[in-house]
Amino acid sequence: MATIVATENLSKRYGKRTVVEDLNLYIPEGEIYGFLGPNGSGKSTTMKMLLSLVQPSSGGVEIMGKPMDRSTRREHLGRIGSLIESPPGYGHLTGRENMRIIQRLLGLNDQQIEFAIATVRMQGQMDKKVRNYSLGMKQRLGIAMALAREPKLLILDEPTNGLDPAGIEEMRELLRTLADGGVTVMVSSHLLGEIDKSATMLGILSQGRMIFQGTRDELFSAATPDVLIRCDDPSRASELLANSADSRVDQGEVRVTELSERATAGVIAALVSERIAIYEVRRDEQTLEQVFMGLTEGGGL
Amino acid sequence: MNARAIMNEFAKMRHLRVGLFVALLAISVALMSMYNAFGSGAFERLDDPNDYAWKTLFGGLGMGAALIAPILVAVIASRQVEIEHTGNGWLSSATSGLTPGQMCRAKFVSLGVLVAAATAVWGVVIVGFGTLIGISTPAPLGRWAAYIGALIIINLAVLAFHILLSAKVENQLVCIGVGLVGMFLAIFGELFPAWLAHLVPWGYYPLTVQSDYVGEVPVYFDLPYLSVIGLAVVGGALFLFVTGRFDRQEA
Numbered sequence: 202m203a204t205i206v207a208t209e210n211l212s213k214r215y216g217k218r219t220v221v222e223d224l225n226l227y228i229p230e231g232e233i234y235g236f237l238g239p240n241g242s243g244k245s246t247t248m249k250m251l252l253s254l255v256q257p258s259s260g261g262v263e264i265m266g267k268p269m270d271r272s273t274r275r276e277h278l279g280r281i282g283s284l285i286e287s288p289p290g291y292g293h294l295t296g297r298e299n300m301r302i303i304q305r306l307l308g309l310n311d312q313q314i315e316f317a318i319a320t321v322r323m324q325g326q327m328d329k330k331v332r333n334y335s336l337g338m339k340q341r342l343g344i345a346m347a348l349a350r351e352p353k354l355l356i357l358d359e360p361t362n363g364l365d366p367a368g369i370e371e372m373r374e375l376l377r378t379l380a381d382g383g384v385t386v387m388v389s390s391h392l393l394g395e396i397d398k399s400a401t402m403l404g405i406l407s408q409g410r411m412i413f414q415g416t417r418d419e420l421f422s423a424a425t426p427d428v429l430i431r432c433d434d435p436s437r438a439s440e441l442l443a444n445s446a447d448s449r450v451d452q453g454e455v456r457v458t459e460l461s462e463r464a465t466a467g468v469i470a471a472l473v474s475e476r477i478a479i480y481e482v483r484r485d486e487q488t489l490e491q492v493f494m495g496l497t498e499g500g501g502l
Numbered sequence: 503m504n505a506r507a508i509m510n511e512f513a514k515m516r517h518l519r520v521g522l523f524v525a526l527l528a529i530s531v532a533l534m535s536m537y538n539a540f541g542s543g544a545f546e547r548l549d550d551p552n553d554y555a556w557k558t559l560f561g562g563l564g565m566g567a568a569l570i571a572p573i574l575v576a577v578i579a580s581r582q583v584e585i586e587h588t589g590n591g592w593l594s595s596a597t598s599g600l601t602p603g604q605m606c607r608a609k610f611v612s613l614g615v616l617v618a619a620a621t622a623v624w625g626v627v628i629v630g631f632g633t634l635i636g637i638s639t640p641a642p643l644g645r646w647a648a649y650i651g652a653l654i655i656i657n658l659a660v661l662a663f664h665i666l667l668s669a670k671v672e673n674q675l676v677c678i679g680v681g682l683v684g685m686f687l688a689i690f691g692e693l694f695p696a697w698l699a700h701l702v703p704w705g706y707y708p709l710t711v712q713s714d715y716v717g718e719v720p721v722y723f724d725l726p727y728l729s730v731i732g733l734a735v736v737g738g739a740l741f742l743f744v745t746g747r748f749d750r751q752e753a
Contacts, residue, residue: 254596254753275599285753289594291585293517302510306598330517331589346594 235400282347538562576681
């Protein structure tokens with residue numbers, strides 16, 4: 202699959218403060234790329250560097266196989282739709298008047314405008330002034346503005362911020378519709394649950410560094426879930442393992458962390474040799490949210 | 503110059519009452535000039551061979567421009583720029599390839615056309631008024647044209663300054679406050695040394711005044727052409743320099 206966005210050791214420093222460090226990001230064409238990280242992890246700065254709104258301190262960005270910088274920005278931006286920070290829109294104008302401004306600026310035709318409005322299902326709201334829109338409507342208008350140019354790549358910075366659950370679900374649906382239509386979508390969030398259902402690929406940023414990049418399944422397998430052992434004497438079992446593994450008693454079971462498959466076999470053998478009756482051995486079921494929290498709190502894999 | 507961006511600036515003026523403020527600028531200064539002529543007894547001396555009535559109209563225009571233009575131009579610039587702060591317009595336009603500096607230049611051209619037109623209206627209305635009330639000496643059209651030309655340059659310099667200020671300072675109350683300070687500088691600029699008046703755009707209102715009383719008699723003053731041309735050149739160069747820096751600034 203062709204890569205639509207690629208960065209090479211992308212870094213941004215403000216004085217001595219490093220905001221983004223050696224980022225090697227790649228987004229395959231046609232995917233929904235969920236760009237995750239806690240607030241302040243460098244997501245917005247990265248997205249701005251992808252759009253050449255912020256100049257990298259080192260490293261580079263390639264979009265659709267061509268370098269993205271000040272000299273090529275104008276050419277690229279005709280094919281990249283984006284929604285960065287708060288949704289755009291002049292409050293004193295109607296939705297339609299706002300769309301006309303984008304239409305005139307980019308030299309778009311009426312069909313492109315109407316298609317973008319229909320895609321975000323805003324046909325009935327276009328004659329209202331934007332100051333009377335709800336946040337969800339403003340977000341959708343912002344996406345319509347980004348979509349009107351029929352982009353190959355759509356970059357959305359926290360589009361679900363401030364939306365209610367219904368609005369978030371609508372946004373997910375919209376992202377899926379766009380991806381089905383062949384648009385590559387990069388969407389950032391600080392909440393995994395908001396985008397993990399729609400994202401086909403994930404990149405996780407922590408303190409400016411990419412700590413994970415891959416599919417959801419790869420993310421699960423990258424984090425080792427705890428081993429839970431149900432036995433006849435959990436306290437004694439935990440004491441026996443204290444020297445060789447990180448273990449504790451948790452709700453009547455022995456919980457052992459960071460245990461590889463080979464180490465698990467060794468632990469079970471040790472307990473059996475001490476005549477402890479083993480009833481059940483299993484991996485703890487982790488939600489993606491827990492994996493994400495583990496990665497970002499721990500600072501990396 | 504990006505013609506589409508300029509057209510968009512005119513489109514953004516809808517519902518902003520920019521037209522109302524431009525009309526106020528045109529009418530209020532002209533009215534003040536006429537009121538000054540009326541209060542100075544111009545109607546009793548319409549046939550004065552020394553242009554008494556024309557001189558009072560010139561004097562009134564100078565006073566009206568200094569009193570009204572700094573604040574109304576600040577309001578006009580502020581309204582057109584504030585929408586970019588509240589509507590995330592700087593960033594949104596940048597993602598469509600229109601940088602903040604380009605947008606400021608487009609705002610200057612679109613608002614500049616209106617402000618220049620309003621200033622030209624002062625000349626047309628006042629000369630028309632003078633002719634209508636029957637001033638017997640011919641209108642000094644050359645002097646009027648030069649003075650209105652100078653006022654257009656001064657108003658545009660104030661406009662350019664306020665566009666940059668409003669773009670840089672989000673709190674528009676600060677910008678209007680600076681406009682008020684400008685008004686005081688324009689009114690009381692005669693009290694400052696000439697070199698000081700040359701340093702700020704509002705200082706050129708008193709510098710270019712065409713008529714004032716010397717004792718009991720109103721007299722004409724020469725227009726400081728070099729100063730006005732200097733303002734146009736230096737002001738224009740500074741505006742291009744600062745907006746050029748806006749183009750390169752990071753979002």
